[in-house]
Amino acid sequence: MRTTSCTEHRLFALLAACLLVVCAQAQQAHAFGLLPSVNVVRELPKDWSLNGRVEARERLLEEGWAPRHVLTDLGLLGARKLGIGTTVTAGYQLRLARGEQAHRTLQQLAVVRRLARFRLAHRVATDQTWTGREPVVLRVRYRISAEVPLTGTTVDPNEGYLKLNNEYLAVAQDEERGGEVRLAVFLGRVLRPGRKLELGLEHRAFTSSVTTPVHRTWLGVNYYVSF
Amino acid sequence: MPGMFRINLLLLSVGMAWQLPAQFKYEHEERMAAEAVPGTARAVVEMLELQGRVRWYREQGYDRTSIEAKVRHRGKRYSIEFDAGGRLEDVEVEVSQRTVPVVVWKRISALLTDSLGRYRVQKLQERYTGRPEAVKRHLHGQHSEDVLAGYELMVSAREEGAYVLFEYEFTADGAFVRRDRVVLHHADHIMY
Numbered sequence: 001m002r003t004t005s006c007t008e009h010r011l012f013a014l015l016a017a018c019l020l021v022v023c024a025q026a027q028q029a030h031a032f033g034l035l036p037s038v039n040v041v042r043e044l045p046k047d048w049s050l051n052g053r054v055e056a057r058e059r060l061l062e063e064g065w066a067p068r069h070v071l072t073d074l075g076l077l078g079a080r081k082l083g084i085g086t087t088v089t090a091g092y093q094l095r096l097a098r099g100e101q102a103h104r105t106l107q108q109l110a111v112v113r114r115l116a117r118f119r120l121a122h123r124v125a126t127d128q129t130w131t132g133r134e135p136v137v138l139r140v141r142y143r144i145s146a147e148v149p150l151t152g153t154t155v156d157p158n159e160g161y162l163k164l165n166n167e168y169l170a171v172a173q174d175e176e177r178g179g180e181v182r183l184a185v186f187l188g189r190v191l192r193p194g195r196k197l198e199l200g201l202e203h204r205a206f207t208s209s210v211t212t213p214v215h216r217t218w219l220g221v222n223y224y225v226s227f
Numbered sequence: 228m229p230g231m232f233r234i235n236l237l238l239l240s241v242g243m244a245w246q247l248p249a250q251f252k253y254e255h256e257e258r259m260a261a262e263a264v265p266g267t268a269r270a271v272v273e274m275l276e277l278q279g280r281v282r283w284y285r286e287q288g289y290d291r292t293s294i295e296a297k298v299r300h301r302g303k304r305y306s307i308e309f310d311a312g313g314r315l316e317d318v319e320v321e322v323s324q325r326t327v328p329v330v331v332w333k334r335i336s337a338l339l340t341d342s343l344g345r346y347r348v349q350k351l352q353e354r355y356t357g358r359p360e361a362v363k364r365h366l367h368g369q370h371s372e373d374v375l376a377g378y379e380l381m382v383s384a385r386e387e388g389a390y391v392l393f394e395y396e397f398t399a400d401g402a403f404v405r406r407d408r409v410v411l412h413h414a415d416h417i418m419y
Contacts, residue, residue, distance in 0.1 A: 041415045046388035051419055077419075084349065084383035084390045084411075087418060110418040116297075116304060121417040145417040152256035152284060153297075154412060159257075163416065188416065196416050226413040 007150050008160045011187050018185075018201055019219060032061040033070070035202065035218035041226040047081035051089070057218070071097035077106065085112040095129070104129045117153050121145040135174040143167035143182075160189045163198060171208070178208030186220060196224040252394050252407035255287040256295075264294060265313025271359045272296045272307055275318075275366060305366075306352075317376060318362055319352040326353070327378065334401030335378065342406075343384035349392065350381040375399045381409065 037055035044050065057070040077091025087110045095102040108125035122144055129137040143165060150160040165184040171177070186200030200220050207213040261269065264283050272281055277300040284295045286308075293316065296307040306319040324332060339346050355362050357374040365374045377398045383390055392411060396404040 039415060039419055041413070041419075047390055051415070053419065081390050084347070084392055085414075089418075110414075112414045112417060116299075119414065119417065121414065123418065147414075147417050151258050154256060156255050194413060196413075198416065222416070224413075224416045226415050 008187065008189070011150075011160075011162065012199075015185070015187055015200065031059055031214075031216045033057060033059040033216070033218050034221070036221045038223045039225070041224070043226065049079045051075075051077040051079060051091070053077075053093075071095055075104075075106070085114070086110070087112075093127075100131065102129050102131045118146055118148040121147075137171065137173045139169055139171050141167060141169045147188075155190055157190050157192050160187065162186070163188055163200070165202070176209055178206060178211075180204055180206040184220065186222070188222075194226040196222075198222040198224075252409050253289050256284045259283045259285045259294070264296075265309070267313035268294055268296070268309040268315075269313075271309070271315050272298070274359055275307070275363050277305060277366070300366075315359055315362075316356070318355045318366070319379060320355075320366075322351055322353050324348065324351060327351070331378075331399070331401040335380075335397050338397075338401075338403055339380075339382060339395070343382065343386075343393075346382050346384040348380055349383055352379040353377075354379055354396075377404065 035055065035057055037053065040052045042050045042052075053073070053075040055073045055075075057072075058067065059070050060067050073093055073095050075091060075093035077089050079087050079089040081087050089106070089108045089110065091106050093104040093106060095104060104127050106125060106127040108123055110121055110123045112119060112121045123142070125139075125141045125143075127139050127141075129139075144167075146162075146164045147155065148162040148164070149155045150162065152159070155161045163184075163186040165182065165186075167180075167182040167184075169180040169182070171179065182202060182204045184200055184202035186198040188196055188198035188200075190196050198220065200222075202218045202220050204216045204218070205213060206216075261281070261283055277298045279299040281296050281298045284297065286293045286295050292311045294309045294311065294313065296305075296309075298305050298307070304321045308316045308319070310316055327335070354376040355365060355374045356376040361371060361374050365371045377396060378401075380395045380397070382393050382395055384393070385391070392409040394407045394409055396406075398404060
Protein backbone atom coordinates (compact mmCIF):
# COMPACT_ATOMS: atom_id res chain seq x y z
CA MET A 1 0.00 0.00 0.00
CA ARG A 2 1.38 3.36 -1.00
CA THR A 3 1.98 5.80 1.83
CA THR A 4 1.80 9.56 1.78
CA SER A 5 5.58 9.88 2.15
CA CYS A 6 6.09 7.64 -0.91
CA THR A 7 3.90 9.96 -3.00
CA GLU A 8 5.80 12.99 -1.78
CA HIS A 9 9.16 11.32 -2.44
CA ARG A 10 8.12 10.45 -5.98
CA LEU A 11 6.91 13.99 -6.65
CA PHE A 12 10.10 15.42 -5.19
CA ALA A 13 12.18 13.16 -7.44
CA LEU A 14 10.13 14.30 -10.44
CA LEU A 15 10.69 17.92 -9.44
CA ALA A 16 14.44 17.30 -9.14
CA ALA A 17 14.46 15.69 -12.58
CA CYS A 18 12.63 18.69 -14.06
CA LEU A 19 15.15 20.94 -12.37
CA LEU A 20 18.05 19.15 -14.04
CA VAL A 21 16.36 19.44 -17.43
CA VAL A 22 15.71 23.15 -16.88
CA CYS A 23 19.31 23.74 -15.81
CA ALA A 24 20.51 22.05 -18.97
CA GLN A 25 18.14 24.16 -21.08
CA ALA A 26 19.15 27.35 -19.29
CA GLN A 27 22.70 26.96 -20.48
CA GLN A 28 21.45 27.25 -24.03
CA ALA A 29 18.23 29.23 -24.26
CA HIS A 30 16.94 31.03 -21.22
CA ALA A 31 17.71 32.10 -17.66
CA PHE A 32 17.35 30.11 -14.49
CA GLY A 33 17.47 31.25 -10.90
CA LEU A 34 16.31 30.99 -7.36
CA LEU A 35 13.20 32.70 -5.98
CA PRO A 36 13.05 32.38 -2.18
CA SER A 37 10.24 34.06 -0.28
CA VAL A 38 8.84 34.35 3.21
CA ASN A 39 5.20 35.31 3.65
CA VAL A 40 3.83 36.19 7.10
CA VAL A 41 0.11 36.68 7.75
CA ARG A 42 -1.10 38.10 11.04
CA GLU A 43 -4.81 37.65 11.54
CA LEU A 44 -6.57 40.54 13.21
CA PRO A 45 -10.09 40.85 14.66
CA LYS A 46 -13.18 41.26 12.49
CA ASP A 47 -11.71 39.51 9.40
CA TRP A 48 -8.80 41.92 8.92
CA SER A 49 -5.27 40.65 8.40
CA LEU A 50 -1.79 41.98 7.68
CA ASN A 51 0.52 40.28 5.19
CA GLY A 52 4.25 40.92 5.18
CA ARG A 53 6.38 39.46 2.45
CA VAL A 54 10.06 39.29 1.54
CA GLU A 55 11.09 37.85 -1.80
CA ALA A 56 14.49 37.73 -3.44
CA ARG A 57 15.56 36.90 -6.96
CA GLU A 58 18.92 35.24 -7.52
CA ARG A 59 19.95 34.55 -11.10
CA LEU A 60 22.12 31.45 -11.36
CA LEU A 61 22.29 30.48 -15.00
CA GLU A 62 22.18 32.65 -18.11
CA GLU A 63 24.35 31.47 -20.98
CA GLY A 64 26.49 29.79 -18.38
CA TRP A 65 26.92 29.75 -14.64
CA ALA A 66 26.64 33.45 -13.61
CA PRO A 67 25.15 33.79 -10.14
CA ARG A 68 24.10 37.26 -9.12
CA HIS A 69 21.58 38.87 -6.87
CA VAL A 70 18.89 40.51 -8.99
CA LEU A 71 16.46 42.14 -6.57
CA THR A 72 14.70 42.05 -3.22
CA ASP A 73 11.01 42.84 -2.74
CA LEU A 74 9.64 43.94 0.63
CA GLY A 75 5.85 44.11 0.82
CA LEU A 76 3.19 44.99 3.36
CA LEU A 77 -0.48 44.45 2.59
CA GLY A 78 -3.74 44.80 4.47
CA ALA A 79 -6.59 42.42 3.74
CA ARG A 80 -10.27 42.10 4.64
CA LYS A 81 -12.60 39.16 4.16
CA LEU A 82 -15.75 39.92 2.22
CA GLY A 83 -17.10 36.39 2.57
CA ILE A 84 -16.06 32.95 3.79
CA GLY A 85 -13.71 32.55 0.80
CA THR A 86 -13.40 36.07 -0.59
CA THR A 87 -10.67 38.52 0.42
CA VAL A 88 -9.76 41.98 -0.84
CA THR A 89 -6.18 43.16 -0.33
CA ALA A 90 -4.23 46.37 -0.90
CA GLY A 91 -0.70 47.32 -0.06
CA TYR A 92 2.73 48.58 -0.87
CA GLN A 93 5.92 46.92 -2.02
CA LEU A 94 9.46 48.30 -2.10
CA ARG A 95 11.76 46.83 -4.73
CA LEU A 96 15.51 47.10 -4.29
CA ALA A 97 17.36 46.33 -7.50
CA ARG A 98 20.77 47.36 -8.86
CA GLY A 99 21.18 49.92 -6.09
CA GLU A 100 17.89 51.62 -6.96
CA GLN A 101 14.42 51.65 -5.48
CA ALA A 102 11.05 51.09 -7.14
CA HIS A 103 7.76 51.65 -5.40
CA ARG A 104 4.74 49.52 -6.12
CA THR A 105 1.13 49.76 -4.97
CA LEU A 106 -1.00 46.63 -5.25
CA GLN A 107 -4.65 45.75 -5.15
CA GLN A 108 -6.14 42.29 -5.37
CA LEU A 109 -9.32 40.31 -5.01
CA ALA A 110 -8.99 36.61 -4.19
CA VAL A 111 -11.76 34.02 -4.16
CA VAL A 112 -11.01 30.61 -2.67
CA ARG A 113 -13.44 27.77 -3.25
CA ARG A 114 -13.40 24.29 -1.80
CA LEU A 115 -14.26 21.70 -4.40
CA ALA A 116 -14.76 17.99 -3.76
CA ARG A 117 -11.12 17.00 -3.57
CA PHE A 118 -9.11 20.22 -3.76
CA ARG A 119 -9.22 24.00 -3.29
CA LEU A 120 -9.27 26.45 -6.15
CA ALA A 121 -8.31 30.10 -5.88
CA HIS A 122 -8.91 32.89 -8.37
CA ARG A 123 -6.88 36.04 -7.95
CA VAL A 124 -7.36 39.26 -9.89
CA ALA A 125 -4.79 41.92 -9.18
CA THR A 126 -3.54 45.26 -10.40
CA ASP A 127 -0.31 47.01 -9.53
CA GLN A 128 1.42 50.27 -10.33
CA THR A 129 5.22 50.64 -10.18
CA TRP A 130 7.15 53.93 -9.97
CA THR A 131 10.89 54.42 -10.18
CA GLY A 132 10.91 58.19 -10.44
CA ARG A 133 12.96 58.09 -13.64
CA GLU A 134 10.74 56.09 -15.96
CA PRO A 135 7.03 56.16 -16.77
CA VAL A 136 4.87 54.21 -14.35
CA VAL A 137 4.39 50.51 -15.16
CA LEU A 138 0.80 49.32 -14.96
CA ARG A 139 -0.07 45.65 -14.71
CA VAL A 140 -3.30 43.66 -14.59
CA ARG A 141 -3.06 40.02 -13.56
CA TYR A 142 -5.24 36.97 -13.25
CA ARG A 143 -4.08 33.80 -11.55
CA ILE A 144 -5.77 30.49 -10.97
CA SER A 145 -4.29 28.25 -8.28
CA ALA A 146 -5.14 24.76 -7.16
CA GLU A 147 -4.13 23.14 -3.88
CA VAL A 148 -4.38 19.36 -4.24
CA PRO A 149 -3.96 17.37 -1.03
CA LEU A 150 -1.70 14.35 -1.34
CA THR A 151 -3.79 12.49 1.19
CA GLY A 152 -7.43 12.88 2.14
CA THR A 153 -9.52 15.75 0.87
CA THR A 154 -8.02 18.50 3.04
CA VAL A 155 -4.44 19.38 3.90
CA ASP A 156 -3.83 18.79 7.59
CA PRO A 157 -0.63 19.32 9.60
CA ASN A 158 2.19 16.94 8.61
CA GLU A 159 0.59 16.39 5.24
CA GLY A 160 1.76 17.34 1.78
CA TYR A 161 0.06 18.99 -1.15
CA LEU A 162 0.60 19.90 -4.75
CA LYS A 163 0.12 23.52 -5.76
CA LEU A 164 -0.45 24.48 -9.39
CA ASN A 165 -0.45 28.10 -10.50
CA ASN A 166 -1.23 29.60 -13.88
CA GLU A 167 -1.05 33.36 -14.20
CA TYR A 168 -1.56 35.87 -17.00
CA LEU A 169 -0.24 39.42 -16.84
CA ALA A 170 -0.84 42.37 -19.10
CA VAL A 171 1.76 45.13 -18.82
CA ALA A 172 1.70 48.73 -20.01
CA GLN A 173 4.38 51.40 -19.74
CA ASP A 174 3.87 54.58 -21.69
CA GLU A 175 3.36 53.37 -25.30
CA GLU A 176 4.88 49.96 -24.64
CA ARG A 177 2.65 46.92 -24.21
CA GLY A 178 3.57 43.44 -23.06
CA GLY A 179 2.31 40.26 -21.55
CA GLU A 180 3.57 37.45 -19.42
CA VAL A 181 2.39 33.92 -18.80
CA ARG A 182 3.50 32.08 -15.69
CA LEU A 183 3.18 28.41 -14.90
CA ALA A 184 4.23 26.98 -11.57
CA VAL A 185 4.22 23.63 -9.85
CA PHE A 186 5.03 23.40 -6.16
CA LEU A 187 5.31 20.57 -3.71
CA GLY A 188 4.32 21.79 -0.27
CA ARG A 189 4.00 20.51 3.27
CA VAL A 190 2.15 21.79 6.28
CA LEU A 191 4.87 21.52 8.91
CA ARG A 192 2.48 22.42 11.72
CA PRO A 193 -0.64 24.61 11.96
CA GLY A 194 0.20 27.95 10.38
CA ARG A 195 3.54 26.89 8.90
CA LYS A 196 4.00 25.75 5.30
CA LEU A 197 7.08 25.10 3.20
CA GLU A 198 7.01 24.78 -0.59
CA LEU A 199 9.52 23.90 -3.23
CA GLY A 200 8.80 24.15 -6.91
CA LEU A 201 9.44 25.45 -10.37
CA GLU A 202 7.96 28.51 -11.97
CA HIS A 203 8.34 29.28 -15.64
CA ARG A 204 7.74 32.82 -16.92
CA ALA A 205 7.41 33.73 -20.56
CA PHE A 206 7.42 37.48 -21.21
CA THR A 207 6.87 39.26 -24.49
CA SER A 208 6.43 42.91 -25.38
CA SER A 209 6.09 45.27 -28.33
CA VAL A 210 9.79 46.17 -28.12
CA THR A 211 11.57 42.98 -27.01
CA THR A 212 11.79 39.41 -28.21
CA PRO A 213 10.18 36.76 -25.99
CA VAL A 214 12.12 36.07 -22.81
CA HIS A 215 11.87 32.81 -20.93
CA ARG A 216 12.94 32.44 -17.32
CA THR A 217 12.59 29.55 -14.94
CA TRP A 218 12.83 29.98 -11.22
CA LEU A 219 13.29 27.49 -8.43
CA GLY A 220 10.83 28.74 -5.85
CA VAL A 221 11.25 28.14 -2.14
CA ASN A 222 8.33 29.58 -0.18
CA TYR A 223 7.79 29.66 3.55
CA TYR A 224 4.37 30.70 4.86
CA VAL A 225 3.62 31.71 8.42
CA SER A 226 0.09 32.45 9.66
CA PHE A 227 -0.79 33.39 13.19
CA MET B 228 -1.93 5.89 14.60
CA PRO B 229 0.42 7.52 12.07
CA GLY B 230 -0.42 11.11 11.26
CA MET B 231 -2.69 11.46 14.27
CA PHE B 232 -2.97 14.94 15.66
CA ARG B 233 -4.96 16.21 18.60
CA ILE B 234 -6.73 19.49 19.13
CA ASN B 235 -8.53 20.64 22.21
CA LEU B 236 -12.30 20.64 22.11
CA LEU B 237 -13.72 24.08 22.89
CA LEU B 238 -17.26 24.78 23.98
CA LEU B 239 -18.48 28.13 22.74
CA SER B 240 -21.45 30.07 24.00
CA VAL B 241 -22.89 31.78 21.02
CA GLY B 242 -24.41 35.10 21.94
CA MET B 243 -27.39 34.77 19.68
CA ALA B 244 -31.07 33.96 19.96
CA TRP B 245 -30.50 30.34 20.96
CA GLN B 246 -27.50 30.64 23.32
CA LEU B 247 -26.44 27.49 21.58
CA PRO B 248 -23.28 25.63 22.56
CA ALA B 249 -21.19 24.80 19.46
CA GLN B 250 -18.37 22.32 19.42
CA PHE B 251 -15.48 22.54 16.97
CA LYS B 252 -15.79 19.96 14.22
CA TYR B 253 -12.54 18.10 13.85
CA GLU B 254 -11.87 15.46 11.23
CA HIS B 255 -8.58 14.16 9.95
CA GLU B 256 -8.99 12.30 6.72
CA GLU B 257 -6.55 10.11 4.83
CA ARG B 258 -6.88 7.91 1.77
CA MET B 259 -6.90 4.19 2.31
CA ALA B 260 -6.54 1.33 -0.10
CA ALA B 261 -9.65 -0.69 -0.86
CA GLU B 262 -7.82 -3.80 0.34
CA ALA B 263 -7.60 -2.30 3.83
CA VAL B 264 -11.37 -1.67 4.03
CA PRO B 265 -13.46 -4.24 5.97
CA GLY B 266 -15.17 -6.70 3.62
CA THR B 267 -18.64 -5.83 4.95
CA ALA B 268 -18.19 -2.18 3.93
CA ARG B 269 -16.93 -3.05 0.47
CA ALA B 270 -19.85 -5.44 0.04
CA VAL B 271 -22.38 -2.71 0.90
CA VAL B 272 -20.84 -0.26 -1.57
CA GLU B 273 -20.87 -2.93 -4.28
CA MET B 274 -24.49 -3.78 -3.48
CA LEU B 275 -25.52 -0.11 -3.82
CA GLU B 276 -24.46 -0.30 -7.48
CA LEU B 277 -23.29 3.28 -7.72
CA GLN B 278 -21.40 4.12 -10.89
CA GLY B 279 -18.14 5.94 -10.73
CA ARG B 280 -14.82 5.27 -9.05
CA VAL B 281 -14.98 4.65 -5.31
CA ARG B 282 -12.40 6.37 -3.14
CA TRP B 283 -11.94 5.15 0.42
CA TYR B 284 -10.95 7.35 3.33
CA ARG B 285 -10.25 6.78 6.98
CA GLU B 286 -11.71 9.60 9.07
CA GLN B 287 -10.40 10.31 12.53
CA GLY B 288 -12.69 12.47 14.62
CA TYR B 289 -11.99 13.66 18.12
CA ASP B 290 -13.40 10.53 19.72
CA ARG B 291 -14.05 8.04 16.94
CA THR B 292 -12.75 6.56 13.72
CA SER B 293 -14.90 5.90 10.69
CA ILE B 294 -14.47 4.74 7.13
CA GLU B 295 -15.95 6.69 4.25
CA ALA B 296 -16.48 5.82 0.63
CA LYS B 297 -16.86 8.72 -1.76
CA VAL B 298 -18.28 8.18 -5.22
CA ARG B 299 -19.89 10.24 -7.92
CA HIS B 300 -23.07 8.70 -9.34
CA ARG B 301 -25.24 10.26 -12.05
CA GLY B 302 -23.80 13.72 -11.41
CA LYS B 303 -24.26 13.65 -7.64
CA ARG B 304 -21.63 13.16 -4.94
CA TYR B 305 -22.24 10.39 -2.44
CA SER B 306 -20.50 9.78 0.90
CA ILE B 307 -21.12 6.37 2.43
CA GLU B 308 -20.00 6.22 6.03
CA PHE B 309 -19.18 3.10 8.04
CA ASP B 310 -17.95 2.58 11.56
CA ALA B 311 -14.45 1.19 12.08
CA GLY B 312 -15.85 -2.36 11.90
CA GLY B 313 -17.48 -1.81 8.50
CA ARG B 314 -21.11 -1.40 9.58
CA LEU B 315 -23.11 1.09 7.52
CA GLU B 316 -23.87 4.29 9.42
CA ASP B 317 -25.35 6.57 6.79
CA VAL B 318 -25.29 7.68 3.17
CA GLU B 319 -25.06 11.37 2.38
CA VAL B 320 -25.74 12.90 -1.02
CA GLU B 321 -25.27 16.51 -2.04
CA VAL B 322 -28.56 18.04 -3.17
CA SER B 323 -29.90 21.45 -4.03
CA GLN B 324 -32.35 23.38 -1.91
CA ARG B 325 -35.08 22.64 -4.49
CA THR B 326 -35.25 19.00 -3.39
CA VAL B 327 -36.16 19.90 0.19
CA PRO B 328 -39.93 20.09 0.80
CA VAL B 329 -41.06 23.71 1.12
CA VAL B 330 -42.50 23.26 4.62
CA VAL B 331 -39.29 21.66 5.86
CA TRP B 332 -37.07 24.31 4.25
CA LYS B 333 -39.15 27.10 5.78
CA ARG B 334 -38.61 25.58 9.20
CA ILE B 335 -34.86 25.16 8.66
CA SER B 336 -34.34 28.65 7.28
CA ALA B 337 -36.38 30.19 10.10
CA LEU B 338 -34.14 28.46 12.64
CA LEU B 339 -30.99 29.58 10.79
CA THR B 340 -32.19 33.17 10.53
CA ASP B 341 -33.09 33.19 14.20
CA SER B 342 -29.65 31.91 15.17
CA LEU B 343 -27.37 33.58 12.64
CA GLY B 344 -29.18 36.49 11.09
CA ARG B 345 -27.82 36.67 7.56
CA TYR B 346 -26.31 33.40 6.38
CA ARG B 347 -25.32 31.55 3.23
CA VAL B 348 -25.68 27.82 2.62
CA GLN B 349 -22.39 26.51 1.22
CA LYS B 350 -23.43 22.86 0.98
CA LEU B 351 -26.62 20.85 1.56
CA GLN B 352 -26.75 17.08 1.95
CA GLU B 353 -29.52 14.57 2.51
CA ARG B 354 -28.76 11.79 4.99
CA TYR B 355 -30.10 8.30 4.66
CA THR B 356 -29.93 5.52 7.23
CA GLY B 357 -31.46 2.07 7.55
CA ARG B 358 -30.96 -1.31 6.01
CA PRO B 359 -28.62 -1.19 3.00
CA GLU B 360 -31.29 -2.75 0.76
CA ALA B 361 -33.81 -0.03 1.66
CA VAL B 362 -31.23 2.70 1.12
CA LYS B 363 -30.33 1.19 -2.25
CA ARG B 364 -33.95 1.17 -3.40
CA HIS B 365 -34.29 4.82 -2.40
CA LEU B 366 -31.10 5.85 -4.18
CA HIS B 367 -32.24 4.13 -7.37
CA GLY B 368 -35.58 5.88 -7.52
CA GLN B 369 -37.94 3.90 -5.32
CA HIS B 370 -38.30 6.74 -2.88
CA SER B 371 -39.00 5.85 0.71
CA GLU B 372 -39.44 8.37 3.51
CA ASP B 373 -38.37 5.73 6.02
CA VAL B 374 -34.70 5.99 5.08
CA LEU B 375 -34.43 9.79 5.02
CA ALA B 376 -32.76 10.64 8.30
CA GLY B 377 -32.38 14.33 7.78
CA TYR B 378 -30.25 17.11 6.36
CA GLU B 379 -26.71 18.32 6.88
CA LEU B 380 -25.81 21.88 5.93
CA MET B 381 -22.57 23.85 5.79
CA VAL B 382 -23.52 27.44 6.51
CA SER B 383 -21.40 30.56 6.58
CA ALA B 384 -22.36 33.62 8.58
CA ARG B 385 -20.85 36.47 10.51
CA GLU B 386 -20.28 36.03 14.21
CA GLU B 387 -18.85 38.89 16.27
CA GLY B 388 -17.70 40.63 13.10
CA ALA B 389 -15.93 37.66 11.49
CA TYR B 390 -17.02 35.08 8.91
CA VAL B 391 -17.37 31.59 10.34
CA LEU B 392 -18.46 28.24 8.96
CA PHE B 393 -20.90 25.96 10.76
CA GLU B 394 -22.11 22.44 10.11
CA TYR B 395 -25.78 22.00 11.02
CA GLU B 396 -27.81 18.82 11.27
CA PHE B 397 -31.60 18.75 11.03
CA THR B 398 -34.13 15.91 11.11
CA ALA B 399 -36.20 14.98 8.06
CA ASP B 400 -38.96 17.34 9.16
CA GLY B 401 -36.58 20.23 9.87
CA ALA B 402 -36.05 19.96 13.62
CA PHE B 403 -32.63 21.08 14.87
CA VAL B 404 -30.25 18.31 15.97
CA ARG B 405 -26.77 19.82 16.40
CA ARG B 406 -24.35 22.50 15.31
CA ASP B 407 -20.54 22.32 15.03
CA ARG B 408 -18.14 25.08 14.10
CA VAL B 409 -15.81 24.11 11.28
CA VAL B 410 -12.11 24.90 11.63
CA LEU B 411 -10.99 26.74 8.50
CA HIS B 412 -7.63 25.99 6.89
CA HIS B 413 -5.34 28.90 6.05
CA ALA B 414 -5.28 29.78 2.35
CA ASP B 415 -2.33 32.21 2.37
CA HIS B 416 -0.28 30.00 0.02
CA ILE B 417 -2.89 30.17 -2.74
CA MET B 418 -4.02 33.74 -2.09
CA TYR B 419 -0.69 35.54 -2.07
